Amino acid sequence: MTVNAPILNLRVLRLHCENAAFLAAQWPLAQDSPAHRMVDLYDLEDRLSAHLEALALAGPVGLDLALEGLVTADAGANRGELHVAAALALRLRAGAELAQLLPDPALTMAAAEPLGLAAAMLPPALIAPRLHRWLDTADPVAVAAGLVACRQLRADPGAALAPLITHPDPQVAAHAANLAGELGRVDLLPHLQRRIASEVGIAAARAAALLGDRGAAPAALAERLTPACPADQARQAAELLPLILPRSEARALIAALSRDPRMRRWSIVACAALGDVELLNGLITLMSDPVQARIAGAAFCQITGARMGAENLELTQFPEEPEDGPADPVERFIDSHLYWPDPDRIRDxxxxxxxxxxxxxRLLLGLAAWTHPAPPDLPNDAAHRSQLDLRAWALEIACRSPEAPLPNHRAPVRLAPRGFARP
Known part of the structure; x- marks a missing residue:
């Protein structure tokens, strides 16, 4: 039987490229979103996969259009386009090395995360051999992309991971440290402890803390939680420290952070992690501050289990977006998806x-933190929780069992007989 080749409509293919790039840029943000649940992630991932499949069916034409969409001047600003181009190149150029997949200007360290996330979406049989090559190469971008993919999939590189913790490129070493901590690789704890005083100290200290270090690691995290700390690392430190410090020390840390306006956001994140009901009135007071109101409302809900929308606890009229809100794009995304709490309704x-x-x-989502099961009872518990809630739950479980992997709240969502689930 003769099968005619498909007629390619370039206008439609360009729309697929644009839509796929938009969804690919939203995907990592949605994985830690206060508004996205597992069903929302499933929908987003399914739509992204459908656009990529349409482009892959177009073969080299689809790949060429994706490569045209790259704005290589700033890899961080076009991560969606990078994800799309990488996903298609990995599928259509199966034997090519990383340098042959994308234009040279795009292959900067900023491209490692979208490259790794694109690889993680591919079938294991297609990507596994390539990940082995990436982790064994001298190219730091390839190594970092391989580590990002392993982290997304909770795939253990085995003996290859230890030397990467001391890699000369600090970003590669930080990716390796994060992966070691999230895999529960307690055998690598000494390697991580030796890196705490280095330029990758925050990543090494976080990983060591996840693996059970309750001495040098918490002290290093607290010391480096300063206004100079990048927002992603500051959030990681603020949400982890209250789980590993004695309660009195955690309270003192929160008080110290709250005295500096530049650190007040992280003091609120730390309040949520500590889950102390004695801090609830202070959070309600902060709800009158437009800059801190939404993150304070989120902290209140994380502690008490209140549902801002379902229980009608938000303001009737929303204020204007504050001009001095968070500068970090991820934190702005989080704020933009949070409710504006009504302090009076919250008090009532x-x-x-x-x-x-x-x-x-210590409370988490309205229950004693220690009572939360691992894994949660799906779909009745985790399936209706936001990704930000599941992130907090994952840290709670990991700190109880340092030798076990950090539960992967970023794993791809699958449709299971009892609802939505993760592998």
């Missing part, structure tokens, strides 16, 4: 429930 909600919340008991 809390009043009849406050006596049931034991002082001194």
């Amino acid at each position: 909600w809390l009043a009849p429930r406050a006596t049931r919340m034991a002082s001194g008991e």
Whole structure:
């Protein structure tokens, strides 16, 4: 039987490129979003895969259009286009090395994350041999992309991981440290502890803390949680420290952070992680500050389990977006997807429930933190929780069991017999 070649409509293919790039740029943001649940991630991933499949069916023409979309002057600003071009090149140029997949100007360290995420979406049989080559190459971008893919998939590189923790490129070493901590590789704890004083100290300290270090690692995280700390690392430190410090030290850290306006956001994140009901009134007070209101509302909900929208706890009229909000694009994305809390409604909600919340008991989503199961009861528990809630839950579970991998709240979502699930 003769099968005619498909007629390619360049206008439609360009629309596929644009839509795929938009979704690919949203995907990593949605993985830590306060508004996205597993069903939303499933929808986003499914739509992205459909656009990529349409472009792959167009063969070299689809790849050429994707490569045209690259704006190589700033890899960080066009991560969606990089993801699309990388995903197609990996599928259509199966035997090519990384340098042959994308134009040289695009192959900067900023491209490592979209490259790794694109690789992680491909079938294991297609990507596994390539990841082995990437991790064994002298090209730091390829090594970093391989580590990002392994981190997304919770894939253990085995003996190849230890030497990468001391890689001469600090970004590669940081990726390796993060992967070691999230895999539960306690055998690599000494390697990480030796890197705490280095330029990758925050990544090494976080990983060591996840693996059970309750001495040098917490001290290093607290010391480096300063206004100079990048926002992603500051959030990681602020949400982890209250779980690994004694309660009195965590309270002191929160108080110190709150005194510096530049660090107040991280003091609120730390409040949420500590789960101390004695801090709830302070959070309600912060809800009157337009800059901190939404993150304070999110912290209140993380502690108490309140549902801002479902229980009608938000303002009737939203204020204008504050001009001095967070500068970091990820933090701006988080704020833009949070509710504006109404302090009076929040107080009324809390009043009849406050006596049931034991002082001194650390709460997570309205329950004693230690009672949360691992894994959660799907779909009745985790499936309706936001990705930001699941991130907090994952850290809680990991800090209980340092030898176990950090539960992967970023794993691809699959449709299972009982609802949505992750592998």
